[in-house]
Amino acid sequence: MKGAKITAVGSYVPQRRLTNADLEQMVDTNDEWIVQRTGIRERRISREDEYTSDLCAAAVRDLMNRYGKSVQDVDMILVATSTPDMPFPSVAAIVQNRLGIPQTAGVLDLSAACAGFVYGLHMAHALIASGMHHKVLVIGADTLSKITDYTDRSTCILFGDGAGAVLVESGEQDNFRGFNLGSDGSGGHHVYLSGLADQVNGVQLTATGKLVQNGREVFKWAVRTVPQGVQQVLAKAEASLAEVDWFIPHSANLRMIEPICERLDYPFGQALYSLEEFGNTSAASIPLALDLGIRQGKVHSGQQVLLYGFGAGLTHAGLLVRLSLDPQTGEPAPL
Numbered sequence: 001m002k003g004a005k006i007t008a009v010g011s012y013v014p015q016r017r018l019t020n021a022d023l024e025q026m027v028d029t030n031d032e033w034i035v036q037r038t039g040i041r042e043r044r045i046s047r048e049d050e051y052t053s054d055l056c057a058a059a060v061r062d063l064m065n066r067y068g069k070s071v072q073d074v075d076m077i078l079v080a081t082s083t084p085d086m087p088f089p090s091v092a093a094i095v096q097n098r099l100g101i102p103q104t105a106g107v108l109d110l111s112a113a114c115a116g117f118v119y120g121l122h123m124a125h126a127l128i129a130s131g132m133h134h135k136v137l138v139i140g141a142d143t144l145s146k147i148t149d150y151t152d153r154s155t156c157i158l159f160g161d162g163a164g165a166v167l168v169e170s171g172e173q174d175n176f177r178g179f180n181l182g183s184d185g186s187g188g189h190h191v192y193l194s195g196l197a198d199q200v201n202g203v204q205l206t207a208t209g210k211l212v213q214n215g216r217e218v219f220k221w222a223v224r225t226v227p228q229g230v231q232q233v234l235a236k237a238e239a240s241l242a243e244v245d246w247f248i249p250h251s252a253n254l255r256m257i258e259p260i261c262e263r264l265d266y267p268f269g270q271a272l273y274s275l276e277e278f279g280n281t282s283a284a285s286i287p288l289a290l291d292l293g294i295r296q297g298k299v300h301s302g303q304q305v306l307l308y309g310f311g312a313g314l315t316h317a318g319l320l321v322r323l324s325l326d327p328q329t330g331e332p333a334p335l
């Protein structure tokens with residue numbers, strides 16, 4: 001079995017900011033309610049002509065500039081997203097062409113909602129461990145603003161756009177220490193974007209063309225599921241929580257991260273999140289939080305991070321990984 005390591009990270013968010021004050025002008029809400037109930041202060045919103053593939057390409061360019069990496073020998077591109085530019089071609093195929101990655105690379109979009117980035121890392125690890133692939137780009141990216149109902153105050157305050165990318169390369173040592181994946185399809189109707197079918201689990205869906213969510217149900221499920229999942233990751237890695245330098249759960253809501261840390265008895269100060277400045281960016285939220293940690297000088301190569309994604313499906317995925325980032329040779333593009 002071959003080893004795998006994360007060697008480089010990059011990210012990108014659109015320029016336009018949507019603040020809580022802006023939302024006060026759009027729906028019946030206020031900054032105090034949003035901050036108290038979610039911890040979110042602003043989000044980034046893509047231009048009308050800016051799509052998930054654009055965000056992905058920019059995040060990979062940031063990674064290449066900072067770590068002096070070439071993507072000419074990438075042999076697989078995995079893009080986790082719920083908001084592809086279109087059902088097909090895949091975002092991964094568009095990114096291959098946009099970045100001039102050789103046509104010998106496999107390209108695949110992955111649908112696991114807010115757990116998608118960690119699912120992508122899990123797949124990259126398996127492809128490398130099997131010896132079938134050597135250099136995999138894993139990108140988590142979403143443009144949720146395009147499927148957000150800006151007349152629904154219970155959802156429009158949450159979501160934003162962004163992208164994060166990592167390079168997973170083969171190596172002598174395996175730095176992917178343990179994982180846990182899971183799903184509960186019976187909760188599929190708690191958060192959805194309707195498509196060809198108008199029902200799931202026998203439940204009639206609202207076909208608005210926008211994201212619909214029962215926030216309470218998702219909240220309760222995640223706060224129950226994630227701590228158990230983290231314990232599974234640690235058991236598989238034969239590691240303890242004390243070895244986890246940084247815990248990076250999906251940035252859905254700060255009021256979910258607090259009880260999750262409490263249930264785990266993990267110091268809240270060692271949890272990283274991207275929601276204060278970017279909101280819930282779905283598949284992008286975990287790599288954005290990781291990269292914010294790197295940019296702020298908190299996260300260093302050699303440290304162990306425990307990532308845990310959860311969301312529509314319902315799906316969840318966790319991973320304990322030791323970072324082995326190559327030295328940075330360039331400056332990150334400003335976020």
Ligand code: COA
Nearest residue numbers: 028029030033037114153154157215216218219252253311
């Ligand atoms: N501003 C002001 N009031 C609001 C509001 C807003 N933006 N949104 C909802 N409210 C009101 C509701 O109408 C309700 O009023 P009522 O008591 O008069 O009926 C009250 O606030 C409480 O609503 P509720 O939905 O119970 O709030 P909550 O504390 O559960 O917070 C969420 C709502 C959506 C922030 C929260 O449930 C959440 O974050 N859930 C998880 C979402 C998630 O993880 N999604 C993952 C998908 S990846």
